[in-house]
Amino acid sequence: MSDIQKHKSRRNLLLVIAVFVLPIVLAKLALTQNWLEYGVTNKGTLVENQLTLQDLGISNTELDNMWLILYALPNDCNKHCEQTLLSVNNTLIALGKYKPKVRNVALYKHTLSNDQLSHLDHDEWSVIPSPNNQHLLIQESTVLLVDPLGNIILEHKAPMHVEEQAMFGKGILADMKKLLKYSKIG
Template sequence: MMLIFVAVFLLPVILAKLALENGWFNKAATNKGILIQPPIDMSLIKTEKHDPKWKLVYVLPETCDLSCENALYSIGQVWSALGKESDRAEVVVISHEKSSPLQLQKLKEKQKFRLLNTDLNNIQRIFNTTDTAGIFIADTLDNVILRYPLQSNAEQAVLHSRDILSDMRKVLKLSKIG
């Protein structure tokens, strides 16, 4: 009777230890974007004082091709899809001296996009080991934590924006700031 009693308590512990050591299960990563370790500090390009908000960040390239258009459309749609939580998030487009002037003019007309202008050296210093071709999620302290690759296919971009929306909803649900 005593052996059965000990086995009931020890067997689950032993099985759990074996499962951890041998990698028998998925380690419960629920984010759909690529986690950036360590986070990228983009406070160098913070220009004016704003309320702390979660950010959907995009670095505007020199020429805005189809993947650029899809990215701008996606982040605008994700922000709109946040609904009542959209006041806790913002869309930030980072531009530099070589960014597409035609696209910059279009973005200035849109109310939901906040433009941050900086020079190309600052962008290269901030994103030194990370490719800037992507959509990023940054926290309220301007730390870039997640990256999503760009999509040149419009259908893929729409499907991909669901992943971004899912991760944004998770961080907004878990965060009390912003």
């Protein structure tokens, strides 16, 4: 075998090895050096510490073991609060075929006015007093998505500006549709 043939054989061998090894090395570097963004598809924030309705002191059976969109009302339900109630209510309506599986829940600390109660259709909302320990576990003006087993999965912080309400409602809707579509429960 001539030197030229040996050189071509080595070059071909190195080329074949490079074709198989180079993608693995690049993939490893991409993962370790964070070259790629991780695909997050949820709009809300995932609740990392296990939190259930039972932890809040709420019985899930009185809520018919349904999917819940739970809104922890602030102490003073002002115009922003009323807009959030409207956004949550519109989200339930926009769920379409999934609507019978979902219930809106409002947790209140102080008695609501008749005007505020007018935003809460009693066929679609459960209005319950806020448990004493609720402020330790969840922030007020937060919308929580709860599965039929009572596990709190995602949270959405209510926006402070009216202009952000549309995107806020769309975020809750997208998360609820995704949860309902892929869920094996409820």
